[in-house]
Amino acid sequence: xxxxxxxxxxxxxxxxxxxxxxxxxxxxxxxxxxxxxxxxxxxxxxxxxxxxxxxxxxxxxxxxxxxxxxxxxxxxxxxxxxxxxxxxxxxxxxxxxxxxxxxxxxxxxxxxxxxxxxxxxxxxxxxxxxxxxxxxxxxxxxxxxxxxxxxxxxxxxxxxxxxxxxxxxxxxxxxxxxxxxxxxxxxxxxxxxxxxxxxxxxxxxxxxxxxxxxxxxxxxxxxxxxxxxxxxxxxxxxxxxxxxxxxxxxxxxxxxxxxxxxxxxxxxxxxxxxxxxxxxxxxxxxxxxxxxxxxxxxxxxxxxxxxxxxxxxxxxxxxxxxxxxxxxxxxxxxxxxxxxxxxxxxxxxxxxxxxxxxxxxxxxxxxxxxxxxxxxxxxxxxxxxxxxxxxxxxxxxxxxxxxxxxxxxxxxxxxxxxxxxxxxxxxxxxxxxxxxxxxxxxxxxxxxxxxxxxxxxxxxxxxxxxxxxxxxxxxxxxxxxxxxxxxxxxxxxxxxxxxxxxxxxxxxxxxxxxxxxxxxxxxxxxxxxxxxxxxxxxxxxxxxxxxxxxxxxxxxxxxxxxxxxxxxxxxxxxxxxxxxxxxxxxxxxxxx
Amino acid sequence: xxxxxxxxxxxxxxxxxxxxxxxxxxxxxxxxxxxxxxxxxxxxxxxxxxxxxxxxxxxxxxxxxxxxxxxxxxxxxxxxxxxxxxxxxxxxxxxxxxxxxxxxxxxxxxxxxxxxxxxxxxxxxxxxxxxxxxxxxxxxxxxxxxxxxxxxxxxxxxxxxxxxxxxxxxxxxxxxx
Ligand SMILES: Cc1cc2nc3c(=O)[nH]c(=O)nc-3n(C[C@H](O)[C@H](O)[C@H](O)COP(=O)(O)O)c2cc1C
Ligand code: FES
Numbered sequence: 160x161x162x163x164x165x166x167x168x169x170x171x172x173x174x175x176x177x178x179x180x181x182x183x184x185x186x187x188x189x190x191x192x193x194x195x196x197x198x199x200x201x202x203x204x205x206x207x208x209x210x211x212x213x214x215x216x217x218x219x220x221x222x223x224x225x226x227x228x229x230x231x232x233x234x235x236x237x238x239x240x241x242x243x244x245x246x247x248x249x250x251x252x253x254x255x256x257x258x259x260x261x262x263x264x265x266x267x268x269x270x271x272x273x274x275x276x277x278x279x280x281x282x283x284x285x286x287x288x289x290x291x292x293x294x295x296x297x298x299x300x301x302x303x304x305x306x307x308x309x310x311x312x313x314x315x316x317x318x319x320x321x322x323x324x325x326x327x328x329x330x331x332x333x334x335x336x337x338x339x340x341x342x343x344x345x346x347x348x349x350x351x352x353x354x355x356x357x358x359x360x361x362x363x364x365x366x367x368x369x370x371x372x373x374x375x376x377x378x379x380x381x382x383x384x385x386x387x388x389x390x391x392x393x394x395x396x397x398x399x400x401x402x403x404x405x406x407x408x409x410x411x412x413x414x415x416x417x418x419x420x421x422x423x424x425x426x427x428x429x430x431x432x433x434x435x436x437x438x439x440x441x442x443x444x445x446x447x448x449x450x451x452x453x454x455x456x457x458x459x460x461x462x463x464x465x466x467x468x469x470x471x472x473x474x475x476x477x478x479x480x481x482x483x484x485x486x487x488x489x490x491x492x493x494x495x496x497x498x499x500x501x502x503x504x505x506x507x508x509x510x511x512x513x514x515x516x517x518x519x520x521x522x523x524x525x526x527x528x529x530x531x532x533x534x535x536x537x538x539x540x541x542x543x544x545x546x547x548x549x550x551x552x553x554x555x556x557x558x559x560x561x562x563x564x565x566x567x568x569x570x571x572x573x574x575x576x577x578x579x580x581x582x583x584x585x586x587x588x589x590x591x592x593x594x595x596x597x598x599x600x601x602x603x604x605x606x607x608x609x610x611x612x613x614x615x616x617x618x619x620x621x622x623x624x625x626x627x628x629x630x631x632x633x634x635x636x637x638x639x640x641x642x643x644x645x646x647x648x649x650x651x652x653x654x655x656x657x658x659x660x661x662x663x664x665x666x667x668x669x670x671x672x673x674x675x676x677x678x679x680x681x682x683x684x685x686x687x688x689x690x691x692x693x694x695x696x697x698x699x700x701x702x703x704x705x706x707x708x709x710x711x712x713x714x715x716x717x718x719x720x721x722x723x724x725x726x727x728x729x730x731x732x733x734x735x736x737x738x739x740x741x742x743x744x745x746x747x748x749x750x751x
Numbered sequence: 752x753x754x755x756x757x758x759x760x761x762x763x764x765x766x767x768x769x770x771x772x773x774x775x776x777x778x779x780x781x782x783x784x785x786x787x788x789x790x791x792x793x794x795x796x797x798x799x800x801x802x803x804x805x806x807x808x809x810x811x812x813x814x815x816x817x818x819x820x821x822x823x824x825x826x827x828x829x830x831x832x833x834x835x836x837x838x839x840x841x842x843x844x845x846x847x848x849x850x851x852x853x854x855x856x857x858x859x860x861x862x863x864x865x866x867x868x869x870x871x872x873x874x875x876x877x878x879x880x881x882x883x884x885x886x887x888x889x890x891x892x893x894x895x896x897x898x899x900x901x902x903x904x905x906x907x908x909x910x911x912x913x914x915x916x917x918x919x920x921x922x923x924x925x926x927x928x
Contacts, residue, residue, distance in 0.1 A: 171886075171887050171888055171901070172887070172888045172890060172891060174901065175888045175891050175894065175901035175902070175903045176891060176903060207888070207889075207890030207891065208890050210890075210891070350887075351884070352847075352885070353845070353846035353847050353884035353885040354846045354847030354848045354885055354889055355885065355889075356885065356887035356888070356889060359887045391830055392883065392884075392885075392886065392887070393887065394899075430786075430789075431789075431793070432830075433789055433792075433793070433828035433829070433830040433831065434828050434829035434830035435827065435828050435829060436884070447789070448786055449785070449786050450785070450786040450787055450788035450789050450824070451788070451820075451824065452823055452824055452827040453827065453828070468785070509889060510890075511847070511848035511851075511889035511890055511892065512847075512848055512851045512852075513851065513852075517848075517889065517890030517891075517892075518890050549847065552847065583847065585847045585848055585851060587851060591851055596851075599847070599850050600847075603884070609827075
């Protein structure tokens with residue numbers, strides 16, 4: 160009888176939820192009771208909302224347990240491992256019976272994430288056991304040429320997953336056509352969109368797929384050296400990449416004459432980012448690898464002509480590379496059978512915000528936003544009203560609920576004024592203020608602007624000032640027109656994508672939520688009850704029991720009243736901190 | 752978001768000695784390698800917790816890099832600090848997901864607990880409070896990170912408790928500051 164397996168998810172999200180403790184608990188119980196099962200580690204399987212996750216595999220199949228504590232883990236070992244009876248109420252996913260989270264996996268197609276959550280990312284053997292490095296082996300044994308690989312990538316229809324959506328095969332062809340003797344390949348793992356973690360999950364969960372993708376890319380464009388530019392905020396990803404690179408070198412997947420292909424020499428280095436969003440932009444990224452301030456450069460020349468240290472360079476995103484080995488093994492038509500006419504394959508999204516099932520999903524292009532939010536995401540927390548999704552982070556925009564039947568593909572999303580972006584999907588409900596959201600993103604781009612282009616540097620500052628003034632109740636009638644005018648100027652006069660897209664969050668919210676702006680400006684009201692200066696806290700006389708609690712907690716002594724009598728808030732003193740409301744046991748305080 | 756990157760007044764406290772010998776192996780490792788400015792600065796910061804001006808001067812002298820270039824790079828990236836920081840850095844995520852889940856309340860609670868503003872260090876130099884962009888645990892928003900530990904699904908109250916716990920441990924172990 161095969162051994163049972165117990166696998167603990169130890170991605171960043173799992174660790175944050177306490178998976179480390181769970182692993183230790185299981186390990187010590189195993190030792191103490193001398194239990195017979197294999198204890199393994201894996202990374203994020205995407206169900207971040209149920210972390211920590213523990214999977215048990217026995218003869219009957221796989222059972223994933225969610226929200227596990229050390230106590231529950233002990234129970235599982237007792238019942239499932241010793242007595243062979245799974246604890247149904249803790250199981251969140253299995254093929255054996257239905258679970259309430261079943262919907263989260265229905266409709267997902269895992270290509271880029273094919274191994275995430277299934278293998279130990281620190282074991283090259285486990286990657287190999289799931290067809291890992293088979294693409295590279297196939298290239299060597301069938302003597303596939305660079306041209307054929309590039310044609311395959313082109314035929315698959317895959318477009319860059321870093322946000323731009325440029326056809327990857329075409330980019331490779333440009334780099335291939337340049338016959339310089341030294342060429343480079345770069346993996347962009349800067350993942351700067353604040354609210355996205357697709358690349359982190361791939362790097363933490365399946366680093367070899369990225370290395371293999373890069374190696375295939377290097378073979379295709381004939382590059383000899385590769386760089387992975389990874390955010391320093393992802394220490395676990397960097398650690399696992401380093402382990403993976405060492406393993407790949409030891410096994411001859413990196414190095415000289417790789418897989419016996421004469422003259423195919425390629426090695427990969429890791430470069431840690433130093434914290435600048437603009438370094439995700441390809442030319443700024445190269446400046447940063449060169450050790451300079453990460454400021455974008457003018458294009459043309461494009462990287463394929465003159466990139467890193469002026470050598471032809473090809474740069475792709477983590478997710479793009481992770482797809483490549485799968486395409487080579489399964490063939491381009493297998494890939495292009497998913498998706499829409501102009502957007503093929505699948506896309507990974509990081510589902511966050513006011514959504515029940517926050518996590519990582521990989522869906523075929525062409526699925527509607529509504530299906531992602533409600534079928535996979537399980538709907539809105541506390542069943543509040545769904546208001547909008549934000550796609551594309553600071554470069555993207557908000558898509559309102561009434562356009563939620565928009566399908567996920569590059570062109571349909573662009574048509575709404577948002578962008579597909581790298582895959583952050585932040586869900587908003589009725590309590591999210593759209594003006595505040597726009598202000599949030601402008602605050603981000605203002606800080607992250609490198610300062611090279613005047614309009615981006617000063618224009619974002621001016622826009623932020625206007626937005627701040629609106630959220631504080633000091634907006635002017637003319638502000639919306641000024642914002643739109645400034646937006647167009649910034650878009651037209653910025654060198655790189657940062658400035659060119661920075662106004663998108665403002666433009667889309669004005670387009671779809673103009674009434675919210677107007678409420679702030681004209682009525683000095685925040686319909687979502689979010690913007691503090693516009694709020695008014697009042698005590699509801701009938702409900703107040705005079706318990707005096709609010710009076711005690713108010714930090715500015717704005718509340719007065721006698722015991723057992725209704726209290727009163729002095730509006731002139733109130734700083735709208737909301738403390739009284741959160742403390743009141745009788746729901747006797749209203750916010751308007 | 753990141754802490755404000757423009758710190759116009761670098762830290763120049765004459766009374767603090769900078770042990771430059773820590774930099775010897777670093778310079779050996781990176782001297783004459785192209786693209787070495789960032790790794791060198793990262794090395795300096797690892798040695799001292801921030802980038803003291805004398806250390807930058809010494810490295811410039813011994814590698815042939817221009818001091819102005821080093822300063823330009825150091826002041827560009829959010830990672831580099833030109834001022835000393837507390838022993839423990841409290842990073843509160845202000846990424847999109849955390850913002851939507853009211854990360855501001857967490858920062859406000861911590862400001863109250865620590866008695867400093869965002870980006871500042873406590874007088875006893877134990878804590879530095881800072882805001883960062885997405886820590887990659889958005890599904891657990893709002894999130895803060897202290898050392899290697901990430902705390903998710905926080906409320907202001909819990910965040911304060913975490914700090915109190917750490918303070919207690921610090922005091923218990925006779926912290927050197
Ligand atoms: C301001 C800015 C930030 C960017 N950040 C990222 C990023 O974090 N990750 C990424 O892969 N691409 C990012 N990009 C896109 C890159 O410039 C580039 O298009 C991409 O890495 C190419 O890879 P792909 O074709 O595989 O998408 C950014 C672009 C801009 C303008
Ligand atoms: S937005 Fe806070 S962890 Fe991603």
